[in-house]
Amino acid sequence: MSTAKRQSTVPAGPKPPVNFSSTVTIPKDAVLQGTHSITIQSETLIHPRARLDSNLGSILIGRRSIVQERAQIGVEPQNIDTAIRGGVSLGDYVVVEVNAVIEAGGTEIGDGSVVQVGSRIGSGAKIGETVVLSNGQQRADKRLADARKLGTLKQINVVRKMIRNDQDKFK
Amino acid sequence: MSRRQVKGDYIETETGNKVSRKANLLGTQNMVLGGKVVIQPEVMIRGDLVRTAPSSSSSGGTAAPSTTAIQTGRYCFFSKGVVLRPPGRRYKGQFSHMPMRIGHHVFIGQDTVVQAATIGDHARIGKNCVIGEFAIIKECVEVLDGAVVPPNMVIPNYSIVAGQPARVVGEVPEGGGPDENGLRGLYSTVGNNPQNPDM
Amino acid sequence: MSSSPPYTYIQCPCSNEEPAEGSDASSPEGDSFHDAERTFDPRAPRSNYSLYLLEYLLYCEECQQIRCPRCVDEEIVTYYCPNCLFEVASSNLRSDGNRCTRNCYQCPICSGPVQVGEVQAEPETNLLSADNATAAPHGPYALFCQYCSWVSSEIGLEFERASGIPSQLAKMKNGGIPKITAKELKERRKEEPDMPPLEDELVDAELQYSALKTFYQSQINGPSNGLPGGLSLGDGHNFSSPAALTRMMSMWQPGGRGAQGKTAGPPDMFPEATDTDKGLKLAQLDESAKVQKLLDGGWDETVSKDQLLSQLEHAHFQDELRPLQCVLRTKRSRRCAVCRHIISKPENKVGSTRFKIKLVAKSYIPSITIRPLEPLAPPVPVGMRPQQPQEPPLKPLQPYQYILTFKNPLFEKLKVSLATPNNTPGRFSSKVALLCPQFDIDPVKDMWEDALDGDDRSRTEETGQAEAGKIYKRGRNWVSIILEVIPPLLTVDSLRPHTASGEPTDRSPLREDEKILEIPMFVRMEWEPEAQHDVGDSVGKDRNEGQKRELAYWCVLGVGQISHE
Numbered sequence: 001m002s003t004a005k006r007q008s009t010v011p012a013g014p015k016p017p018v019n020f021s022s023t024v025t026i027p028k029d030a031v032l033q034g035t036h037s038i039t040i041q042s043e044t045l046i047h048p049r050a051r052l053d054s055n056l057g058s059i060l061i062g063r064r065s066i067v068q069e070r071a072q073i074g075v076e077p078q079n080i081d082t083a084i085r086g087g088v089s090l091g092d093y094v095v096v097e098v099n100a101v102i103e104a105g106g107t108e109i110g111d112g113s114v115v116q117v118g119s120r121i122g123s124g125a126k127i128g129e130t131v132v133l134s135n136g137q138q139r140a141d142k143r144l145a146d147a148r149k150l151g152t153l154k155q156i157n158v159v160r161k162m163i164r165n166d167q168d169k170f171k
Numbered sequence: 172m173s174r175r176q177v178k179g180d181y182i183e184t185e186t187g188n189k190v191s192r193k194a195n196l197l198g199t200q201n202m203v204l205g206g207k208v209v210i211q212p213e214v215m216i217r218g219d220l221v222r223t224a225p226s227s228s229s230s231g232g233t234a235a236p237s238t239t240a241i242q243t244g245r246y247c248f249f250s251k252g253v254v255l256r257p258p259g260r261r262y263k264g265q266f267s268h269m270p271m272r273i274g275h276h277v278f279i280g281q282d283t284v285v286q287a288a289t290i291g292d293h294a295r296i297g298k299n300c301v302i303g304e305f306a307i308i309k310e311c312v313e314v315l316d317g318a319v320v321p322p323n324m325v326i327p328n329y330s331i332v333a334g335q336p337a338r339v340v341g342e343v344p345e346g347g348g349p350d351e352n353g354l355r356g357l358y359s360t361v362g363n364n365p366q367n368p369d370m
Numbered sequence: 371m372s373s374s375p376p377y378t379y380i381q382c383p384c385s386n387e388e389p390a391e392g393s394d395a396s397s398p399e400g401d402s403f404h405d406a407e408r409t410f411d412p413r414a415p416r417s418n419y420s421l422y423l424l425e426y427l428l429y430c431e432e433c434q435q436i437r438c439p440r441c442v443d444e445e446i447v448t449y450y451c452p453n454c455l456f457e458v459a460s461s462n463l464r465s466d467g468n469r470c471t472r473n474c475y476q477c478p479i480c481s482g483p484v485q486v487g488e489v490q491a492e493p494e495t496n497l498l499s500a501d502n503a504t505a506a507p508h509g510p511y512a513l514f515c516q517y518c519s520w521v522s523s524e525i526g527l528e529f530e531r532a533s534g535i536p537s538q539l540a541k542m543k544n545g546g547i548p549k550i551t552a553k554e555l556k557e558r559r560k561e562e563p564d565m566p567p568l569e570d571e572l573v574d575a576e577l578q579y580s581a582l583k584t585f586y587q588s589q590i591n592g593p594s595n596g597l598p599g600g601l602s603l604g605d606g607h608n609f610s611s612p613a614a615l616t617r618m619m620s621m622w623q624p625g626g627r628g629a630q631g632k633t634a635g636p637p638d639m640f641p642e643a644t645d646t647d648k649g650l651k652l653a654q655l656d657e658s659a660k661v662q663k664l665l666d667g668g669w670d671e672t673v674s675k676d677q678l679l680s681q682l683e684h685a686h687f688q689d690e691l692r693p694l695q696c697v698l699r700t701k702r703s704r705r706c707a708v709c710r711h712i713i714s715k716p717e718n719k720v721g722s723t724r725f726k727i728k729l730v731a732k733s734y735i736p737s738i739t740i741r742p743l744e745p746l747a748p749p750v751p752v753g754m755r756p757q758q759p760q761e762p763p764l765k766p767l768q769p770y771q772y773i774l775t776f777k778n779p780l781f782e783k784l785k786v787s788l789a790t791p792n793n794t795p796g797r798f799s800s801k802v803a804l805l806c807p808q809f810d811i812d813p814v815k816d817m818w819e820d821a822l823d824g825d826d827r828s829r830t831e832e833t834g835q836a837e838a839g840k841i842y843k844r845g846r847n848w849v850s851i852i853l854e855v856i857p858p859l860l861t862v863d864s865l866r867p868h869t870a871s872g873e874p875t876d877r878s879p880l881r882e883d884e885k886i887l888e889i890p891m892f893v894r895m896e897w898e899p900e901a902q903h904d905v906g907d908s909v910g911k912d913r914n915e916g917q918k919r920e921l922a923y924w925c926v927l928g929v930g931q932i933s934h935e
Contacts, residue, residue, distance in 0.1 A: 321482035346425030
């Protein structure tokens with residue numbers, strides 16, 4: 001039932017220049033494409049089928065972040081006319097959950113944010129330590145930030161053993 | 172392409188499971204499909220996210236160390252784009268995923284993301300829903316399209332829930348319930364030799 | 371309920387029944403309403419309240435009639451908490467109210483469930499090194515909402531223990547300020563009787579309520595203090611008794627009061643609560659602090675209507691909201707409102723999905739499905755199923771044919787006769803024709819019985835194509851017939867200036883529901899209950915042997931959208 005060999009059918013865009021820390025975990029069926037650089041800092045975890053697109057600008061993902069499956073980062077803005085030029089930058093300890101979409105265009109997600117399942121962050125948005133709810137609302141996270149960051153870290157440490165790292169494929 | 176046409180778009184197992192070749196199953200060794208389960212294209216099932224915390228302390232050490240991450244019953248139907256993902260949490264200081272159990276005759280609509288702990292028999296989940304981590308959905312529950320069920324929510328039998336976050340908005344009528352799901356019929360409309368949906 | 375066509379709604383006959391005696395049936399509409407010949411209009415305002423999907427209908431064996439949610443009475447079988455699924459005895463209900471007294475709380479911000487968790491103060495130094503699993507320190511605890519990430523520590527609520535949150539919460543105001551309960555106040559008063567009454571700010575709604583309650587209770591139970599009109603509240607008079615009520619009314623009437631007031635003087639007056647101990651709380655009119663808070667915090671700090679409605683006390687700002695105990699839910703049985711027989715009764719246990727009694731209409735009346743004879747929408751690709759094909763809107767003045775399929779749920783042969791108006795009611799009426807309005811449907815049979823029967827029932831009238839007077843297709847326990855419709859032109863200009871009765875036509879613009887083609891159809895079914903089958907029909911065994919039964923009702927077929935330009 002394994003579908004890993006079907007990887008080749010994913011449309012191969014231009015291979016973006018990447019800059020990974022050696023402690024980054026990224027499986028081979030993550031999708032990276034675009035022309036600008038993609039930088040991922042230490043201990044960050046990318047799930048299979050996450051999609052990073054640097055066609056519109058560079059992508060920076062900070063330390064100890066998690067990008068879950070089917071999350072899309074650097075998507076073309078819905079309203080291309082009003083969009084600002086630029087890429088996406090994620091801080092440290094950011095969690096981008098399943099099916100979340102982050103548009104390109106100078107979008108900044110601050111440290112410790114959580115972008116919940118299926119939410120969409122518009123082009124040029126700048127959010128701090130918040131949780132973006134699945135219903136599109138935003139709420140400042142007043143919980144003890146350290147406790148949550150520790151949780152994220154523990155999650156990374158467990159899950160990285162389950163995901164086959166294949167950094168070299170993207171280099 | 173032509174080779175695949177001959178092979179059929181679905182893998183049909185001995186127990187009657189129909190799995191689309193375009194589905195995305197990870198860690199298949201940790202999945203138990205109950206038979207006559209349909210997995211449509213672009214479904215993603217994260218069987219690789221297995222439980223790491225020892226289960227002995229919590230569930231009485233007799234149980235064999237199972238690595239089953241996702242277990243489904245008979246006649247489940249996972250529509251296109253569904254993501255099934257075992258929920259994870261910190262337990263006694265350690266992070267671990269926990270297994271997800273899905274009952275018989277469960278229908279899950281298009282593009283719904285499920286991170287529930289359990290889904291009871293005959294539950295029906297609409298499209299574009301989000302089922303939060305460790306949600307417990309009991310038997311015969313109906314989740315309407317677009318609902319976001321918060322993490323840890325418990326939904327009792329025969330409830331209809333909707334909204335973001337989901338709340339109980341009604342009850343499944345007596346005439347609905349178990350035998351109204353029609354998943355046996357739906358099962359035959361999918362696969363390598365699909366029947367026409369009508370009669 | 372599904373709302374996009376095709377659909378079938380069934381009208382519960384209860385809305386057509388004679389109103390109870392004494393109510394007015396004199397209005398002209400009333401008369402015509404009971405006219406059996408009248409065509410049912412699915413767009414009439416009343417129709418909204420009588421049309422149901424088949425699943426929502428029950429059936430009363432005794433009355434041999436369809437019953438809808440509006441013509442049954444409900445009785446509570448079990449109370450339970452929807453969060454912890456514990457059953458609550460009805461005796462507890464009286465003392466504890468209708469909320470769960472376990473640790474089941476809802477988030478005051480988003481209504482999601484909250485969990486008890488430790489407010490962790492794990493050393494930060496570990497954060498960037500390896501995670502040392504240190505023995506977790508215990509407490510304090512708080513309520514966490516996983517959906518909107520609300521924490522009860524935001525409003526200063528932290529708990530010493532993880533269990534028994536309700537009792538801890540009862541002693542704590544938002545901000546962690548200890549809350550004075552009525553019991554505490556009583557004890558304190560016992561110790562130092564000269565203590566001045568509490569300040570107004572310290573009295574919250576709960577305390578005020580209990581103070582008022584004891585205050586009035588003492589008046590009712592206290593020695594009869596010569597209330598006017600000979601009304602003594604103490605000597606076993608029931609407040610709800612009409613006599614007590616009339617006496618009270620006369621007491622407060624201006625005339626009556628004047629007459630008696632002269633003789634009785636001041637003691638007539640009910641004593642009122644005069645200080646906080648008795649439950650008096652003065653309105654706080656100085657709102658400058660609130661105004662300032664509004665200026666500082668802005669819109670985001672205020673509560674939304676939904677949040678406010680779920681709170682027990684009035685709140686202006688988000689930080690005044692309190693976590694909510696889960697409201698209990700019930701399992702209910704249903705009785706026929708006419709004959710009082712139980713027609714649906716779930717098992718008592720909370721977790722059970724089974725019913726002890728369940729008489730649903732779909733096991734008595736045929737299900738009706740409708741689909742186009744020649745679908746215009748392309749079939750849904752296998753991978754996208756079960757998505758429904760979306761038929762394009764119907765073009766006006768063009769004939770369309772539909773297959774109506776009736777499925778017999780009974781173990782007896784069913785004789786069905788159908789009737790539709792030739793023109794649907796309303797301003798824009800479609801032409802309707804049923805090609806075969808009378809037919810029989812074979813009973814449900816076991817598989818082996820069916821196999822033994824052989825194939826001797828190949829009917830000659832079955833055609834497989836649209837032909838007048840003939841059945842389109844027949845199956846084991848179902849029959850399909852053809853329905854032909856010609857949708858109207860949806861322009862106000864196309865209407866005739868006058869209706870048949872000579873009144874001027876309504877020329878208002880096209881309304882939303884006029885775009886949907888709905889056909890009222892009258893269904894009359896007849897069957898002979900067979901004694902030996904005994905299909906949940908033990909009552910009918912002796913009484914109705916060889917006797918024909920019949921049932922008739924209106925239903926509405928939602929066929930499709932009509933296109934309009």
